[in-house]
Amino acid sequence: MFTAAWIASPQLPAEGFTPNWSREGFWRQSVRQVVRLTAGGERVRVRFSNVYGTSPVRIAAGSVARGGAVAPLTFGGAAVGEMPARGELVSDAVQLAVAAGESVAVTLYFDTATGPATFHAQAFATSHRGPGCLLDGEGFTESSESWYFLSAVETDSGRTDGIVLFGDSITDGFGSTPGADRRWSDALARRTGRPVLNAGIGGNLLLNDSAWYGERGVHRLGRDVLRLAGVDTLVVLLGLNDIGFSETDEQPTYKPAPVVEAGEIVAGYRELIRQARGLTVIGATLLPFGGSDHWGERAAKVSHEVNEWVRCSGEFDKIVDLNRVMADPDDPDRLHPSYDFGDHLHPDDEGYEVMAEAVADLL
Known part of the structure; x- marks a missing residue:
């Protein structure tokens, strides 16, 4: 049975705030993307996802490689594949032995213009682009920290104990060391030995769509999580941007930002729980964010109310109190200084390890 070993949520x-190639797309170029499997x-x-594409996209050639082992990708037995408009394409299975924790490189060659590319904005890993067909891994001339068209890598592990982390930039890995696989999803995979899949999108909201930050959480859960094979646990850490965007003037996709009450966030959580019936759903309290650009008197009030509901309602199957785990003991509304990336909103590598440990203790 094939199950997900790595995913990225399409956008x-x-x-946005991350320079990338998504709007220009690709033509007579190759793209090489490296991902770490769990x-x-x-x-x-x-x-491959073309969910935001309005026309088909032709993959003229592709490969997947681990170390020196390279396997050509085929699609229904053919070397050429086509992603349908607003759809996806799945390669044939290829013989390539991989272990949990190893990285694979997926290389694609586009001989015709793709148009704008469905992508994942913040990869915190480097992708490469170059002219012509470069399946041999040489000749790349440009780099980007986004993933393009690539939405999942699956293996025949047969695992049925996968964990999906569903959230915003904190789940996506903002603040972790780029290229080092230090997101909290990476840390959780190392601690548990289980497949851990990262369904975070930087800036994502629970209740509202955004041109930059993805579809609202209550809409994208089905596509990004529920259709994955081999998953039995969902961790929800989402809602901080819904609360905090109204406190800052620096969000060009929201002027003015929607102002939400705690009850609206709770209703969103209930909808996620309803949709995810059959999975073990773990609710995480929102991290402290005092001193950040998301903080203000109103945001403080709403976040406290939301976190108290998560702790006390009993509606999640389990809860992990990341707010308390990550707080500064001298000022519980702020991140612990040892865990603060520097913007008082996102954890650093050490903070992400602490978050992973807190969830691992529940499993």
């Missing part, structure tokens, strides 16, 4: 092509196996297959 609408946008320039489940091993003897065979691999790859999923």
